[in-house]
Amino acid sequence: MHAEAVTTRKAAALAVFEGLPTEPGVPKPDPILVIDKVVRRFGGLTAVDVEHLEIQRGSITALIGPNGAGKTTFFNQLTGFDTADEGSWTFNGKQLKGMPAHRVARQGMVRTFQLTKALSRLTVMENMRLGAQGQRGENFFRALIPGIWRRQENEITERAEELLTRFKLAAKREDFAGSLSGGQRKLLEMARALMVGPELVMLDEPMAGVNPALTQSLLGHVKDLREEGMTVLFVEHDMDMVRDISDWVVVMAQGSVIAEGPPDTIMSDPRVVDAYLGAHHDAPLSAEEAEEQLQEAEAELESEIEEKA
Amino acid sequence: MDWNLIFTRAIEAGIGTEAVIYALAAIGLNIHFGYTGLLNFGQAGFLAVGAYGLATTIATFGLPFWVGIATGIAGAVVFALLLGIPTLRLRADYLAIVTIAAAEIVRLVVRSVALRDTFGGTDGLEAFSDDFYAMNPYSPGEYGIGPIGFDHRTMWVLTVGWVLVALACVLVYLVMNSPWGRVLKAIREDEDAVRSLGKNVFAYKMQALVFGGVVGALGGFLFALSRAATQPDLFSTEITFFAYTVLILGGAARVLGPVVGAAIFWLLLILVKTGMEEAVNNHVITFISVNQVGSINYMLVGVGLILLLIYRPQGIFGDKREIALDAR
Numbered sequence: 001m002h003a004e005a006v007t008t009r010k011a012a013a014l015a016v017f018e019g020l021p022t023e024p025g026v027p028k029p030d031p032i033l034v035i036d037k038v039v040r041r042f043g044g045l046t047a048v049d050v051e052h053l054e055i056q057r058g059s060i061t062a063l064i065g066p067n068g069a070g071k072t073t074f075f076n077q078l079t080g081f082d083t084a085d086e087g088s089w090t091f092n093g094k095q096l097k098g099m100p101a102h103r104v105a106r107q108g109m110v111r112t113f114q115l116t117k118a119l120s121r122l123t124v125m126e127n128m129r130l131g132a133q134g135q136r137g138e139n140f141f142r143a144l145i146p147g148i149w150r151r152q153e154n155e156i157t158e159r160a161e162e163l164l165t166r167f168k169l170a171a172k173r174e175d176f177a178g179s180l181s182g183g184q185r186k187l188l189e190m191a192r193a194l195m196v197g198p199e200l201v202m203l204d205e206p207m208a209g210v211n212p213a214l215t216q217s218l219l220g221h222v223k224d225l226r227e228e229g230m231t232v233l234f235v236e237h238d239m240d241m242v243r244d245i246s247d248w249v250v251v252m253a254q255g256s257v258i259a260e261g262p263p264d265t266i267m268s269d270p271r272v273v274d275a276y277l278g279a280h281h282d283a284p285l286s287a288e289e290a291e292e293q294l295q296e297a298e299a300e301l302e303s304e305i306e307e308k309a
Numbered sequence: 310m311d312w313n314l315i316f317t318r319a320i321e322a323g324i325g326t327e328a329v330i331y332a333l334a335a336i337g338l339n340i341h342f343g344y345t346g347l348l349n350f351g352q353a354g355f356l357a358v359g360a361y362g363l364a365t366t367i368a369t370f371g372l373p374f375w376v377g378i379a380t381g382i383a384g385a386v387v388f389a390l391l392l393g394i395p396t397l398r399l400r401a402d403y404l405a406i407v408t409i410a411a412a413e414i415v416r417l418v419v420r421s422v423a424l425r426d427t428f429g430g431t432d433g434l435e436a437f438s439d440d441f442y443a444m445n446p447y448s449p450g451e452y453g454i455g456p457i458g459f460d461h462r463t464m465w466v467l468t469v470g471w472v473l474v475a476l477a478c479v480l481v482y483l484v485m486n487s488p489w490g491r492v493l494k495a496i497r498e499d500e501d502a503v504r505s506l507g508k509n510v511f512a513y514k515m516q517a518l519v520f521g522g523v524v525g526a527l528g529g530f531l532f533a534l535s536r537a538a539t540q541p542d543l544f545s546t547e548i549t550f551f552a553y554t555v556l557i558l559g560g561a562a563r564v565l566g567p568v569v570g571a572a573i574f575w576l577l578l579i580l581v582k583t584g585m586e587e588a589v590n591n592h593v594i595t596f597i598s599v600n601q602v603g604s605i606n607y608m609l610v611g612v613g614l615i616l617l618l619i620y621r622p623q624g625i626f627g628d629k630r631e632i633a634l635d636a637r
Contacts (some may be wrong), residue, residue: 031593068602078362079505081501081504081505100504100509101501101504101505102503102504102506102507102508102509102510103507104505105504105505105506105564109504110506111505112505113501113502113505117496117499117502117505118502119494119498119499119502119503121494121497121498121631122491122495122498123472124494126491126494127495128505129488129491130492130495130503130508131506133507135486135488136488137489138485138488138489138492138508139489140489140516140520141492142485142489143484143488143489144480144483144484146483146486146487149488150488161472164466176630177629189502192506193505193506195506196506196507221400238363238489
């Protein structure tokens with residue numbers, strides 16, 4: 001039954017994208033996040049300039065692009081970690097521009113970081129508990145009376161244990177997060193983000209610095225998010241991973257979205273090839289052209305030899 | 310050499326008024342630096358605000374004792390807000406710069422000639438502690454065990470002081486073992502991660518700054534009351550640096566760290582000082598004079614702090630494993 005659910009969710013997500021044009025900013029049937037004219041400049045450099053972009057609810061969308069395309073900066077704008085110079089974006093119809101990062105997270109849009117931010121000198125369990133929202137004991141005066149928040153704390157701990165078991169971190173629960181390996185920290189960060197109870201999970205390079213053995217398990221966890229009804233937007237460089245798990249791919253280059261499309265065909269889109277390799281790259285030679293070039297070169301060589309003789 | 314005198318003085322200092330004042334100052338710093346990671350280099354300012362809030366209200370304006378206490382606490386809260394609003398959104402180093410300057414501003418304002426009628430200039434204020442000593446339940450005389458003893462006034466200051474220290478420790482223990490304290494510790498580790506989890510980092514840092522500042526102001530009250538006088542130059546930056554030494558000696562982010570740190574700091578300080586004085590007076594040490602002992606003592610404090618940071622950065626109560634996590 002579970003397998004059936006998996007296929008239907010994936011199929012449902014793919015069906016939505018069936019036949020959509022691959023133009024940047026193409027409208028989606030049920031967007032959770034709608035972005036309009038977001039611009040971020042650093043002095044004279046325009047790092048982000050996105051005209052229009054919609055993220056489909058319940059799908060896994062990949063955001064790719066060459067180094068320096070502005071993917072992480074764009075992420076920072078959307079999540080309130082940096083202020084955009086212009087533009088507006090709505091999450092579930094709610095305007096997010098100018099909203100501080102912690103309130104964005106409370107709306108249900110939770111991000112992770114490219115450089116993992118495990119809270120080193122807190123235990124794995126404390127890391128997890130921190131993610132829970134609406135904690136009564138987070139008020140100074142209520143904190144003084146454990147009776148007020150003890151029950152809620154137990155519920156939070158229970159939820160955290162379930163997630164830790166799922167992410168195979170249960171054995172580490174009392175270890176300092178700083179003692180975990182790079183891959184385990186990524187897992188912890190993702191699990192901690194889930195403690196917030198997000199609708200949209202934004203993963204900034206979830207595979208960076210993860211050893212290949214853990215990659216499969218991480219991929220599985222990302223797919224699970226969709227199966228649970230969450231929307232995933234992630235930045236990634238690893239094209240194999242993008243092809244494996246994403247339902248839709250958005251390509252950024254030099255701050256703008258240049259193309260969108262399904263993962264199977266997007267990499268052969270000429271705009272994307274141009275963005276990755278440069279517009280004036282050498283196109284592959286046809287057999288005739290190659291033959292022609294070879295003859296030219298030989299003729300040149302022969303004439304040189306004759307001159308010397 | 311009178312070893313009896315040396316040890317008596319040292320133990321008296323270890324449980325005496327200085328130890329209490331520095332314990333409170335360091336408990337405040339522990340909330341700022343140890344738990345939240347705020348680099349407050351202006352703890353002396355919080356003590357000064359507490360002391361002068363109390364003294365000015367009573368000595369200058371003739372208001373009752375408890376109004377003075379309330380003014381001192383309110384002053385510390387306002388001082389924390391003033392420091393925090395412009396700096397807590399910035400990186401930690403800015404707070405360090407602003408706090409060290411702000412503490413000096415407080416000292417120079419209460420010292421200024423223009424405000425001499427209010428704050429008493431360099432002479433400071435006195436005649437504000439009568440109500441406090443009127444509440445003294447100890448009848449006049451000496452109290453103590455064996456050679457260690459205090460007069461009735463000091464006994465009263467120490468009783469109030471250690472009760473305040475105990476209360477502050479209980480309070481710190483309770484909040485730091487709650488979800489509130491968890492957010493503070495998380496902020497110390499990484500602010501952005503905490504933000505991404507939906508916590509208002511600025512509000513928490515402000516609460517920590519106010520809380521630690523008020524505890525520091527309690528130390529200021531005792532400083533003023535124990536001397537029955539307050540002078541601006543008592544509140545120079547060395548208070549802050551001694552408080553940091555006390556905190557690191559005891560162990561940062563540990564409830565009892567600052568308390569034990571303060572006791573040991575003053576015990577050792579007076580032990581070495583009295584020991585050197587005795588040695589000079591008895592011609593055991595001949596190459597320095599008694600007048601030089603004080604300076605050399607403080608040099609030894611500096612050397613001690615350096616050695617502490619090199620060989621035991623986690624302090625007495627700290628956990629070496631935690632410190633090691635920093636070197637990622």
